[in-house]
Amino acid sequence: MKTTSEYQEFIENAIANLELPSTPKGLYQPILYSLESGGKRLRPVLTLAVADALGLDINLVVNQALGIELFHNFTLLHDDVMDNSEVRRGRPTVHCRWNARTAILSGDAMSIIAGQVMARGAGKSLDKILELFNKTAIEVIEGQQYDMDFEHRKDVTEDDYIEMVRLKTAVLLACACKTGALMAGADAQVADAFYDYGEKLGLAFQLRDDYLDTFGDPAIFGKAIGGDITSDKKTWLLINAIRDDKTGTIDKWLGVNARPADKVQEVTDCYRILNLDTRCSQLIDSYIEQAINQLNNIPGLSEEAREYFTKLADRSRTRSN
Amino acid sequence: MKTTSEYQEFIENAIANLELPSTPKGLYQPILYSLESGGKRLRPVLTLAVADALGLDINLVVNQALGIELFHNFTLLHDDVMDNSEVRRGRPTVHCRWNARTAILSGDAMSIIAGQVMARGAGKSLDKILELFNKTAIEVIEGQQYDMDFEHRKDVTEDDYIEMVRLKTAVLLACACKTGALMAGADAQVADAFYDYGEKLGLAFQLRDDYLDTFGDPAIFGKAIGGDITSDKKTWLLINAIRDDKTGTIDKWLGVNARPADKVQEVTDCYRILNLDTRCSQLIDSYIEQAINQLNNIPGLSEEAREYFTKLADRSRTRSN
Numbered sequence: 001m002k003t004t005s006e007y008q009e010f011i012e013n014a015i016a017n018l019e020l021p022s023t024p025k026g027l028y029q030p031i032l033y034s035l036e037s038g039g040k041r042l043r044p045v046l047t048l049a050v051a052d053a054l055g056l057d058i059n060l061v062v063n064q065a066l067g068i069e070l071f072h073n074f075t076l077l078h079d080d081v082m083d084n085s086e087v088r089r090g091r092p093t094v095h096c097r098w099n100a101r102t103a104i105l106s107g108d109a110m111s112i113i114a115g116q117v118m119a120r121g122a123g124k125s126l127d128k129i130l131e132l133f134n135k136t137a138i139e140v141i142e143g144q145q146y147d148m149d150f151e152h153r154k155d156v157t158e159d160d161y162i163e164m165v166r167l168k169t170a171v172l173l174a175c176a177c178k179t180g181a182l183m184a185g186a187d188a189q190v191a192d193a194f195y196d197y198g199e200k201l202g203l204a205f206q207l208r209d210d211y212l213d214t215f216g217d218p219a220i221f222g223k224a225i226g227g228d229i230t231s232d233k234k235t236w237l238l239i240n241a242i243r244d245d246k247t248g249t250i251d252k253w254l255g256v257n258a259r260p261a262d263k264v265q266e267v268t269d270c271y272r273i274l275n276l277d278t279r280c281s282q283l284i285d286s287y288i289e290q291a292i293n294q295l296n297n298i299p300g301l302s303e304e305a306r307e308y309f310t311k312l313a314d315r316s317r318t319r320s321n
Numbered sequence: 322m323k324t325t326s327e328y329q330e331f332i333e334n335a336i337a338n339l340e341l342p343s344t345p346k347g348l349y350q351p352i353l354y355s356l357e358s359g360g361k362r363l364r365p366v367l368t369l370a371v372a373d374a375l376g377l378d379i380n381l382v383v384n385q386a387l388g389i390e391l392f393h394n395f396t397l398l399h400d401d402v403m404d405n406s407e408v409r410r411g412r413p414t415v416h417c418r419w420n421a422r423t424a425i426l427s428g429d430a431m432s433i434i435a436g437q438v439m440a441r442g443a444g445k446s447l448d449k450i451l452e453l454f455n456k457t458a459i460e461v462i463e464g465q466q467y468d469m470d471f472e473h474r475k476d477v478t479e480d481d482y483i484e485m486v487r488l489k490t491a492v493l494l495a496c497a498c499k500t501g502a503l504m505a506g507a508d509a510q511v512a513d514a515f516y517d518y519g520e521k522l523g524l525a526f527q528l529r530d531d532y533l534d535t536f537g538d539p540a541i542f543g544k545a546i547g548g549d550i551t552s553d554k555k556t557w558l559l560i561n562a563i564r565d566d567k568t569g570t571i572d573k574w575l576g577v578n579a580r581p582a583d584k585v586q587e588v589t590d591c592y593r594i595l596n597l598d599t600r601c602s603q604l605i606d607s608y609i610e611q612a613i614n615q616l617n618n619i620p621g622l623s624e625e626a627r628e629y630f631t632k633l634a635d636r637s638r639t640r641s642n
Contacts, residue, residue: 024466024467024470026470027462027466082421082422101469104403105462105465108428108462109462109463111432112436112455112462113459115455116455116459119455134433134437134440135437137433138434141429142342142345142348142430144426145347145426146345148347148426149345
């Protein structure tokens, strides 16, 4: 096994070497801009690490790792248009830097290129890889639709929310893991165990995101704290608070845009009174535990690999940005 | 060979039987709405007819025909958002009936479903089918980008325009034909001849569209005449008029939105004075001839099939809607 930084570096290299046509510029520049903007590269790291753990030369899975990262960045690009977000990873979003038409069309191209790259060098696994990828891609989009639907709903349950997160975020991490396993020629049990590992990791990852957006340290988190509260985003915290708060604090602030600092303060206090910070952390812990338990379903996994995936999961429990 | 109406009916049936998930409704209803709105189904008809001509049971290529129609309707859906068009085939566009976010996300799903359906039952042709489809999909999007770029350019040449149309429209017809051939197990010469047939047909088809938008009979054309002129769309007619008009008519009207009826009348008169109606028809004829000539490169093509594809091409020369 390599270190996560080494996998990240490998991916950054692959992105830098991705050969896109030079024209039409208006189509390909925004794609490069989106890809260059970094991020943790968690999904391709998972693909590489799983392949590596199962003894496959990671050069033989670089296209699939890249395809998943391309797809992920495509969803961010279109999500930013749909949510009218202005900043992504500290830079103007594509639709702000260019315009909405460019963002839509570049995203469309990126989605197709993702599928194209996924297929490269897939060899005899081609049909399995594409079946998983297409199924996952549709689920991610369904998740985004549910997320948008939730904006107008007050009756979202905790189960609804977890299912939305599973679709919008977790299945792509699961797909990233399983893709590495399939490319390495793993049998169904191993491939599915890695899928479940990725899925539980994804649920923990998104819940930690929700947690940090409210309880994080602004100096480390990398963006302003309280954005979810200001925008009434139906996070795990808010959904539980809507159900449990008897003080009227949530009712008072929902849909109110005035005095955002007061809103963030009072809603955060309400969350704390309801013990939601602790309960959220406990839920994250339980998903991390479920993820790590999946490693027991992988016969012959080396101690080194087990340790790698255990530590990776554990970092999601404690990460601050 | 069957008749075009029979192929169309076959496709309508396949669309009616396309099993999409029922939820989230906000995602799948707009997809069904787009698909149901009809149109000529030219692309899937080509796939079916080519497969049929080469002796393949058309049931074995229904998914590929459907996949191409899905992709085509996805591009229309997103084009309508980008162009802010309000009506498509006599009905409100998806982003007007719902909203832009819904149109973007449903289109994204439709694009992925198209790729998914293309792969179904492709068997041993899977890699060739997907390679062609992905390449074509990217080209169509590049064509749309060039079309958008042309809006802000005054120096678009006739060659630029033909290349844009080739990408935006013709390659998908070419892909539709070649897909039918590949699924039927045709060799490269036959598959490429059908590709070229579809490409030339596509060029003729788009030029006829340009022609009809200015010189068509509004009662038959199905939409208002002169829309391209009013919106200064860089059609073959306008590009040639910009180059050839010495009377100042084109310069006077470009970018002018007032008195649209006068604009349409004067610009159309200018086109006629420049003989562009005849020259456009001649160019269409030459592409139709090139398409029909490709049929000579297909050894063993039955007389019935030759006649079918000849008549199909000829109809694009004379069609009025």
